[in-house]
Amino acid sequence: MEQQPDNRDPLNGAEDLDLVGFVLGALEPEEHSRIAEKISGSPELQEAVDRLYVSLPKTPESWQSVRPPSGLARRACEKVVDFDRTRELFAQSDLASQPASKARTYAGSGWSWRDIVVLAGTCLAVALILLPSILNSRYQARIAMCQNNLRQVSTALQHYSQSHAGFLPSAELGSRLGVAGAYGPILRDAELIQDRLLLCPSSPLSQSNFSIPTTLEITRSDGVKLSHLQRKMGGTYAYTMGYYDQEGWHAPRSSQRPYVMVMADTNDSSNSQYSRRHGSRGQNILFEDGHTAFLQDCSAHLLGDDDSIYVNRFGLVAAGVDPLDTVLGPSFARPVTFPTKTE
Numbered sequence: 001m002e003q004q005p006d007n008r009d010p011l012n013g014a015e016d017l018d019l020v021g022f023v024l025g026a027l028e029p030e031e032h033s034r035i036a037e038k039i040s041g042s043p044e045l046q047e048a049v050d051r052l053y054v055s056l057p058k059t060p061e062s063w064q065s066v067r068p069p070s071g072l073a074r075r076a077c078e079k080v081v082d083f084d085r086t087r088e089l090f091a092q093s094d095l096a097s098q099p100a101s102k103a104r105t106y107a108g109s110g111w112s113w114r115d116i117v118v119l120a121g122t123c124l125a126v127a128l129i130l131l132p133s134i135l136n137s138r139y140q141a142r143i144a145m146c147q148n149n150l151r152q153v154s155t156a157l158q159h160y161s162q163s164h165a166g167f168l169p170s171a172e173l174g175s176r177l178g179v180a181g182a183y184g185p186i187l188r189d190a191e192l193i194q195d196r197l198l199l200c201p202s203s204p205l206s207q208s209n210f211s212i213p214t215t216l217e218i219t220r221s222d223g224v225k226l227s228h229l230q231r232k233m234g235g236t237y238a239y240t241m242g243y244y245d246q247e248g249w250h251a252p253r254s255s256q257r258p259y260v261m262v263m264a265d266t267n268d269s270s271n272s273q274y275s276r277r278h279g280s281r282g283q284n285i286l287f288e289d290g291h292t293a294f295l296q297d298c299s300a301h302l303l304g305d306d307d308s309i310y311v312n313r314f315g316l317v318a319a320g321v322d323p324l325d326t327v328l329g330p331s332f333a334r335p336v337t338f339p340t341k342t343e
Contacts, residue, residue: 019049178334181231187212193212230332
């Protein structure tokens with residue numbers, strides 16, 4: 001009997017998910033977590049979210065990360081109404097025409113109505129002054145947490161390279177581990193890393209039950225499941241893909257160079273040349289010597305190069321074309337996208 005093709009819509013049921021609200025960070029925590037769980041288990045939903053990240057307007061990090069207290073708008077409106085009533089009562093009373101020293105006090109506390117009005121205005125002014133600082137502090141805190149993740153991953157990478165002749169964990173060309181994110185399962189199998197270290201705190205995936213798959217789990221998978229694992233196993237960070245020249249592909253090595261990049265906040269799709277982490281204001285980058293930096297653009301200026309760190313000098317999401325052409329690819333990116341010689 002001839003098998004009928006599967007014509008089911010891979011996004012069937014997605015109409016029940018507020019993906020736009022998810023991308024904009026406008027959902028309640030419970031709903032956000034529910035959708036994050038579904039996205040983490042569906043390559044099709046991940047593709048849909050990637051497309052939304054590219055198409056939707058950029059939003060400052062502070063707008064995405066700060067959730068106002070419950071009922072804040074209602075309480076603020078009530079305070080405004082109460083203030084207007086207090087001002088009207090004060091204007092109609094004889095207190096308005098009395099000297100401040102003779103004005104009746106409120107509830108025997110020693111505070112006059114004028115004192116209360118002045119205090120309320122002062123508190124409002126202080127709140128307006130401090131609020132931007134509070135929002136910026138949260139933004140800076142997430143950058144610092146992301147950098148701390150990268151430094152801990154750097155420690156794991158150095159431990160690995162010391163026992164592998166200076167080589168860093170990398171893709172295994174021609175296999176199911178032949179993508180940039182292979183470093184994650186390799187470090188996990190070596191018990192050098194924890195799952196949460198591969199998630200930037202500014203990423204929606206940081207709120208999901210993320211786990212790094214093992215190399216055995218990947219080698220035993222195929223089809224849609226394999227594609228899903230390849231997309232997630234590197235977390236939310238882009239990783240160095242080595243370089244390719246006349247001699248073939250060269251896996252990345254660590255020489256403790258302070259100008260060579262190893263990892264960074266990932267770009268959001270295969271054709272995106274910037275990261276939307278941290279409010280699209282920049283990306284954290286890890287260098288070979290273990291230090292991190294937050295750069296506001298994605299050009300490799302430290303190497304005298306204006307190319308994006310996410311593509312090589314030919315504009316491809318693939319291995320670099322020389323030792324100094326550093327390319328940081330998302331988890332699913334293949335270092336070599338053309339046929340290689342077989343021995």
